[in-house]
């Protein structure tokens with residue numbers, strides 16, 4: 001690391017035990033950063049935090065987390081910890097806001113108090129733009145979230161601006177598209193790639209809501225982790241889409257994974273979700289211009305890597321032959 005005050009020198013990663021967090025922590029360690037993971041493990045992805053990183057098990061809004069930050073004196077932070085379920089946020093918007101708004105504000109205050117000057121925030125392109133008037137969505141487009149989760153991410157971006165103007169905590173809000181890859185939770189309500197991998201590996205057909213021709217901008221998690229590290233080390237401020245700029249249909253995702261599983265594409269169809277956005281994809285041009293970043297993993301390769309990782313994770317250990 002160039003200097004002890006460089007943003008990449010000592011980095012706090014909240015949610016570092018989660019899906020995007022584990023990949024980001026690994027890349028930061030490879031880049032030579034010292035890393036403190038702050039995660040209460042409520043939704044840890046199961047990959048152990050690397051021994052080279054320190055783990056403090058705490059809620060981001062707790063005094064324990066603030067004390068850990070004060071002691072660590074981070075030069076930079078990647079804030080990934082969140083309540084990540086859109087459906088859950090609809091059922092209990094206040095619980096969502098407790099983590100995603102109040103938790104974020106408490107964390108930003110602790111970082112500012114510790115003289116941290118740089119933070120990368122996990123926002124959501126999928127949830128912030130809402131029903132876009134034109135595609136691809138760009139950072140300057142109107143933000144009209146349709147869920148409490150999206151509203152909370154937008155509120156987080158508002159607080160980032162304030163902490164920058166008033167307290168000198170410079171930040172970039174990464175508006176991720178639909179992130180997929182190894183270690184994603186395949187048991188939950190969201191993450192069609194992970195859920196489909198799990199279903200195929202337990203001999204269940206892919207499940208598709210509606211006709212499957214709805215499109216999403218699927219971005220591989222390695223590309224996202226790389227964008228996080230580049231953004232932390234840069235001087236860029238404000239929102240940035242982290243996306244491929246390509247819409248891929250759910251049917252294509254399901255048929256590609258079914259082919260990888262060697263299973264005939266029998267698909268289980270569920271009724272379309274009322275009010276679901278039909279098409280979304282985001283322009284990555286700002287990230288390319290400001291960070292020199294572009295996604296480099298084509299969807300076919302990303303799906304193959306993801307399926308193989310799930311396959312490996314679910315494989316029973318080979319029995320040792322009896323002597």
Ligand SMILES: NC(=O)c1ccc[n+]([C@@H]2O[C@H](COP(=O)([O-])OP(=O)(O)OC[C@H]3O[C@@H](n4cnc5c(N)ncnc54)[C@H](O)[C@@H]3O)[C@@H](O)[C@H]2O)c1
Pocket residue numbers: 014015016017018019020021038039040041042043044045058059060061079080081082083084099103122123124125126175176177178179180185
């Ligand atoms: N996965 C996606 O497609 C996607 C898309 C857009 C934005 N995001 C955002 O990216 C971030 C990371 O997403 P992910 O998919 O890795 O989620 P994840 O659920 O896998 O990881 C989140 C981690 O945060 C931890 N956590 C949650 N609440 C906490 C709290 N109050 N205190 C401490 N730790 C807490 C969990 O234990 C978990 O390890 C989130 O902010 C999410 O909203 C994700």
